[in-house]
Amino acid sequence: xxIEKENYEILDPFANMLGLKVDEVRPDGxxxxxxxxPDFCNTYMAAHGGFAFSIGQIAAELxxxxxxxxxxxPVAVDCMxxxxxxxxxxxxxxxxxxxxxxxxxxxxRVLDGKGKLCLSQIVxxxxxxxxxxxxxEFKKTIFAADENxxxxxxxxxxxxxxxxxxxxxxxxxxxxxxEKGLIxxxxxxxxxxxxxxxxxxxxxxxLCDSVAGGSAAFLLDKKPVTIASSTHYLRPAMxxxxxxEAKLVRSGKQLLFYxxxxxxxxxxxxxxxxxxxxxxxxxxxxxxPPEHHIHAFKD
Numbered sequence: 001x002x003i004e005k006e007n008y009e010i011l012d013p014f015a016n017m018l019g020l021k022v023d024e025v026r027p028d029g030x031x032x033x034x035x036x037x038p039d040f041c042n043t044y045m046a047a048h049g050g051f052a053f054s055i056g057q058i059a060a061e062l063x064x065x066x067x068x069x070x071x072x073x074p075v076a077v078d079c080m081x082x083x084x085x086x087x088x089x090x091x092x093x094x095x096x097x098x099x100x101x102x103x104x105x106x107x108x109r110v111l112d113g114k115g116k117l118c119l120s121q122i123v124x125x126x127x128x129x130x131x132x133x134x135x136x137e138f139k140k141t142i143f144a145a146d147e148n149x150x151x152x153x154x155x156x157x158x159x160x161x162x163x164x165x166x167x168x169x170x171x172x173x174x175x176x177x178x179e180k181g182l183i184x185x186x187x188x189x190x191x192x193x194x195x196x197x198x199x200x201x202x203x204x205x206x207l208c209d210s211v212a213g214g215s216a217a218f219l220l221d222k223k224p225v226t227i228a229s230s231t232h233y234l235r236p237a238m239x240x241x242x243x244x245e246a247k248l249v250r251s252g253k254q255l256l257f258y259x260x261x262x263x264x265x266x267x268x269x270x271x272x273x274x275x276x277x278x279x280x281x282x283x284x285x286x287x288x289p290p291e292h293h294i295h296a297f298k299d
Contacts, residue, residue: 008066014200015058017191018051020092025066029094029106032059036088040166044282046084048166049213049226050206052119053079056108057202059092060123064104067096072104072125073194074201079229085110085118102127133238136197138190141241141265142173152177155218160185167210170203174214181246181258182218184211188240198236204262204271205231207244212258212275215246224256224277231273239265254279 008022018040024031034055042048057077064072090110097105103126110119142160149158155177163172163184170192176183186192186207188199209226216224242264249257255278262271 010062011195012058012061012200013191013193013195014054014202015062018054018058020055020058022062022066023091027067028096030059030063030066031094032062032092034090034092036085036090038165039169042165044084044223046086047090047118048206049081049209050170050202051166052081052085052090052110053077053121053205053209053229054200054202055090055092056110056119056121057123057205059094060106060108060121060125063094063096063106064125068099068104070099070104070127071130073128073130074123074233075103075126076124076230076232077201077205078122079226079231080120081225081227082117082119084225085112087113089113090118091115097122130195132195133197136193136238138188138193138240140187142171142175142185142187144173155182163210163214167206170206172207172210175243177219178245178247180248181215181260182211183243183245184214185241185243188237188242196236198238199240199242199264199270201233201271204233204237204242204244205229205273207242208246208260208262208271208273209275211244211246212260212273212277215248215258216256216277216279220248220251220256222256222277222279223282225280225282226275227255227278228276229273231271233271235268235270237262237264237268237270239268241265242270 040051093109106123108121145158161174175185192203194200216222244262258275260273
């Protein structure tokens, strides 16, 4: 399919919030680029795992639309983080694997500004009617805890507590502490929904990645990075806020394994994820708010 560059219009609100731009469209995929600003990063100055995932997953959806003329929504995404995404820009390259009736599969590579591979994905999509739902309302329902709210003795924060950096840009809050992990929540906004008005698949993943990493940092005193993940999307999340509940499956000397379940405001299960995290040593950003300089983030 030959598409003129001026027609590379992106209607996806979340993609536009991230600043994703399509460079080239080929019959078997496309190439896109994005600038990485500091707000899209994490505590150790690399691009947040949710950001890296988002630009890859969105590029796969755009590939189905632009290259095949088939609007599609994600069913499952498998990720392997090769290394941290550093620098000021990233490039995304998609390549078609299979396009059978009803489903489409892409391999996606996310590279840094020097061309180094940072993230690889297998994105499975299903054909979908991506029409805007009528009557979708976006309103804030999660608010920060009062300044006099009691502080949890383990995490060192009062609930609900706004997270930092990219998770905060997406509207993520620490809601509670469960037996084997934390519970995070997010309001869905106009700029973090998909074209149908549901919570964007990448927003859901960002919430999962954040709650898994937060659970390891706050509850296990680790400095975690995501090295692999698998996410399955069960149904659209139309009722805001969404929440993610992390459960530690196994903790080794270096590797941590988490299951994460995501629910909408009506307590419907909308997605499930598995995460493999690695505990590493890194220095955190020096512009963390004072309340985040707790035991989990000491230099």
